[in-house]
Every structure is written in C-alpha cells, then in structure tokens.
Amino acid sequence: MIPGPTPVVDSIRTEMGRDTIAFGDPDFVKDYKEVIDDLQSLFSCDGKTFVVAGTGTLAMETAIANSLQKGDKMLLVSNGFFGDRFIQIAERKGIKVELLQAEWGDAVTPVQIGKKLDEGGFKAVTVTHVDTSTGVIAPVKEIGEVVSKYDDVLYIVDGVCSVGGEAVDLKNCHINVLFTGSQKAFGVAPGLFMLWADEKALARRKSLGTIPEYYCDYENWIPIMDDPSKYFATPAVNLVWALKESVRIMKEEGMDARYARHIRTAKAMQKAFEAIGFTILAKEEVRAHTLSNLLYPAGIDDAAYRTELAKQGVQAAGGVGKYAGRMLRIGHMGNIDLHTCTATISAMERALRALGQDLQPGSGTGAFAKEWDAQ
Template sequence: MIKTPKLVMIPGPTPVTRSIQDQMGRETVAFGDPFFVQDYKDVLADLKELWKCSGEVFVVAGSGTLAMEMAIANITKRGDSVLICSNGYFGDRFIDMCQRKGLEVDVLSAKWGTSVTAEEVEKKLSEKKYDVVTVTHVETSTGAAAPIDAIGKVVKAHGALYVVDGVAASAGAEEYMDPMGIDVLLSCTQKAFGVAPGLAILWASKEAVEKRRSLGTIPESYADFEKWLPVMHDPSKYWGTPAINLVWALKESIRIIKEEGIEERYNRHLRQAALVDAALEAMGFRVAAEKPFRAPTLSVYLYPEGANVNDAEFRTVLAEEGAQTAGCLADFAGKGFRMGHMGNVDKHILVSAVAAVERAAMRCGIDIEPGKGLGVLQKGLAEEH
C-alpha cells in the first residue's frame, strides 16, 4: 500500500489547512510594512471582538508555556497568594511557575478525569483570601474540561483575579472574557486555532492591566504587558520583531473562524467530540474523562478492559495507519492514548482518524467488529450538513 500520511491527531499541533500553510509560506515583509501592520491590527481587533474582551490582547512570538508565565508575571508580586485549580499535569505546571516568582501557592486538585468544581473553589475562597485563581480550561493530560464560567462567578465574587489557561481550548471551547469574568486568558496557535506553533496569545481584562500598572517595574522584560502594550495598540511600533508569517497564518485562521461563526464553532466541537467519543466507545475504548467533564477538543482513550495492549506498539501501529496520537501521562500512562479532535477538522479527517484507530486495534489483536465504531460516527456525520 502507498504510504498513508500521518494525520496530526495529538492534542496540538492539529491539522493545518492548506490556506493557512500558504500564509506561512509567503515571502516575509518588513514588520513596519503598512500592509502587515494592518494585518496585525485586524488580528488583534478580531481576537478582542470574538472573545468579547473590553481589555487588551497580546500576540507575541513564543509558545503557550510563555503565555502561562506572562499571565502570572503581570498580575502578581512576591508574597501574593495564588489558588491553583489543577485537573492534571498541565494544571500542575502553574505550581513551579508561581513558586519561582515567590508566590504563596495552594493547590486544589481534582481526581484525574474530572475537574475542580465551582463549589470547591467557593469553599477555598471562603476559607482564605487569594489574589489570583488559576484554572486550566481543558486539561490536556486527561481530556477534562473545567466549568470556567461557574468558577469565574465565584472568583469574581471573592475579588480575586481569574486566570484561565486556554491552551487546549481556545477557539474550540467556549470562552468569553467579559461575560465570564476572566482576567487573563492565555493560549497559543497550534491547538484549536489550527495554526503552526510559534505564537502566544493572551487576553487581559482592564483589571489585569490595572494590576500590572500598579506593580511598577517587574523583573521580566519579554513577558511584560507594559512593553507590549504600545505595540498592540499600534503594531508599527517596535519592542520585539513579530513572527510575521505566523501572524498571517493566525489571520487566516480567524477568517475561517468568522466564516464558520464562533458560536457554531463551539457547538461543532461539542458535537464532534461526542461523536468521536461514541465511536471509540463502540470499539471498546473508554473515555478517561467522566461524563460531565468531557472536553470538546480532545480525549484520553483508555484501552478496552481486558485487552492486553502494548501501549507503545499500539501507538506506533496507529501512526503507521495514519494517525499520530500522544501517549498518556502520570496516572494514565501506558493505559491509553491522547487524541485531539479540535480545530479545522473536517469529516474526512474525523473519519480517517477513527478508521486508523480501528485498523490499529485490529492489527493489535483487540477484539473489534470492523466498521462498528465508524458506523456510529457516520450516523452522526450524515446528520451534519
């Protein structure tokens, strides 16, 4: 058989469509070129409008990891207390970041596969005064989504600043700045935006920007909102050279988002996640995330009970069959795989990915009825038009 291209079904990067690739491949221009300056402006304005943000937005060369640090660095000073709501590996990444900066850290952890709830946060905030609360919207290690809207209401009621890590969620799972009371939403390009990696994206509320201002000089330079604000207000200004081609790619991604409609995009992600989950369950896989917490953007699929699956072999075979997925972490390590179903994924990609899982299962001796899982998916997709 001719070699089957590997679909990028890890939880990011996700499949990058040709029109976005083409923006990446354009001739680079001067960062002060008036046409590029306008493109950058458009990107920033669209991000503010689509995420209902009356504050500020930042698009900076870097990764989601940088975005996490930027979120913390701009709204805290040594000694501030932070409540980290962690649903897994990526939630925990805030701990070290905050401790390094001399913050007092408490962690509210959920069982893997579930999420911290608004009630639990309420309890914590009633017991102690926190300056900042962080939540990971979609936890990439478990496929669990946090109820960010409900938690936001609690955080706001207690007067803390509210940081949401949207890395594995933004542009695929509903996030609105002002309506949800988010103070800093941090994200990046290579997940549900469907762009190549290389840009950090942050939205900041007026309160967050005000907090930054009140801090005076901070030790960080590159991460400093105040250094970037003049550029974000007028991209012809200079602080660090923007990653020009990635900004163009992001612009094309936003065009696609607007064409689809961002609310429909959120709904589509919910529907397609339910379909892919159901398809894999029909094959005997188990979705690691518990029902009310299942993310619309990615899932952890645990191998069928009783099936004696060699994890590394399975994922290698699955990659051969044309779907690159990621191994599980910590509690789930060796027991399943992580698969994204977010961004600009169309019916062909969803069918091809599920079919690849099915063939890998057959090849690895999992007892499966060929076509059964696909039938479940197909039934749902046939209703989508």
C-alpha cells in the same frame, strides 16, 4: 490527530509560506493590527489583546508575571498535568500557592473554589479550561461567577486547549486573564501565544510597578499592540499572517457554529472510541470537546498500538504524567473535517485488528455515523 499541533489547512499553510517582509511594512502593520482587533472583539475583551511569539507555557508565565508579586497568595485549581505546571511557575516567583486538585478524570467544583476563597487573602486563582493530560473541561463560567464576587482576586484561565474550540470569552465567563497558543484550536503551527487581559488585570499590572520579567511584561507590549508599527521585539511575521487567516476562517464559520461543530464531533468520536473498546478517562459531565483521553482495551500495548496506528496513517499522542504508557490521546479540534474524523476511526479499528483484537469491521465508523446523524 495529536492534541496540538493540530492539522494546518492549506490556506493557513500558504500564509506561513509567504515571502517574509519587514515587520514595519505598512501591509504587515495593517494585518497585525487587524488580527489583534478581531481577537479583542471575538473574545469580548475590554482591556488589551496580546499576540506575541512564544508558546503556551510563556503565556502561563506572562499571566502570572503581570498579575502577582513575590509573597502574594494564589489559589491554583488543577485538573491534571497542565494545571500542576502553574505550581513551578508561581513558586519560582516566590508566590505562595494553595492547591485544589481533582482526581485525574474529574474536575474541582465552583463550590470547592468558593469555600477556599472564603479563607481570604488570595490575589488570583488559576484554572485550566481543558487539561490536555486528562481531557477534562472545567466549568469556567460557573467558576467565574464565584470568583467575580471577590474584588481582590484575578481570575486567570489557561485556554491553551480550549480557546477557539470550546465556548469561552472574558465577559461572559468573568475572566480577567485568558490565553492560548496558536497550535491547538486555531489550527496554526506552534509559535504564537494570544493573551487577553481585561481592565481589572491591567490595573493589577499597573499596581505592581516594575516587575522582574522583561519580555513578557504587558507594559512593554501594550504600545506595540496599540500600534504595531512600533518595535519592542521582532514579531513572528508569517505566523501572524497564518493567525489572521485562522481568525478569518473562524469569523466565516461563526463562533457559535464552530463551538457546536466541536461538540457534535466530540460526541460522535467518543461514541466511536467506546464502540471499539476504549474507555474515556474523563467523567461524562466534565468531558472536553477538543480532545479525548482514552484508556486501552485489555491486552493492547501503548507503544505497539501507536506504532501500528502510525502505519495506518494516523499519529496520536500517548499519555503524560501518571498516564504515560497507558493512554491514547486524540485531538479533534480546530479546522478538521468529517472525513478526517471518520478516517481516524477507521484507522484505529484497523490498528486494533492488526494487533489481534476481535473487532467487527465498521463498528467504530458505524457508531460515529449514527451519533453524528443523531446530533
């Protein structure tokens, strides 16, 4: 139940275990093209969709590399550890970074962003949709409405912990570059990133001429995304198949139903976490639906708790950055079901009791069921 990699369902795992074939095999080429086209329409992109071997961090670097050049000014909006990660990526490239940071647990507002952009000279703004270090969701649609008023500014959204679990697409949210990794709400093993660049983002790339980066240059990948029988760098054949199955599952469920399921699950999980004594870091109005970041009840030690929880059958993540050793992070995104969620709550209760917490058995699972039914 860590917030990525998330549980991989059997039908996706089966694709990863298939006999690997040549990337030029017509069957694979057809599958690769199909998944690219499906992703393009599912997330309303009028430009190009990239499915490339690499993780979310490479997608961050790709977004920056193709949008900005040395000396450009960028507005970096950060609601936590992963937002801050853009600082290094941009500064190494010689980009001038101006920072808007929220207290951990809160989010920078669209008004703050608009005020900053009014100062002028910005070429891009980066926003992390769900920061996995805090469990905070940024209002990406409202921010998009603000950013779209500035012609020269590209709106780049890190959707690593959101795409496929939280409602987001390029058109509706006025996003120019969106990206994610395979291992979170898509429920595939780690190893692929998916990136969408709209027409405006592609025009910016063209205006940059030759860029220093090679592997992550859009221009090198566009011919492959248009016709995957061509070669630039070897595609991760089995992961592409796994992604194709993940997308099939999404289409079968329906995106609206999928987002609604994530909301319902999050609300029930969060009620249960509170019922057994945890505090949720993110303020209620900016609380994500893909994961929860929990502060321990008094007297519970992080390492001891996570060890006991693992004995009870559940792996959870610890905090990062300033919350390392003080936080429990539980993912509830992707292709998880009701049984997995209730079993998780039940194991969390048992682990608390094993560490001496005075807790009524069923207090968490009861709260979960009550909230689930109420939704």
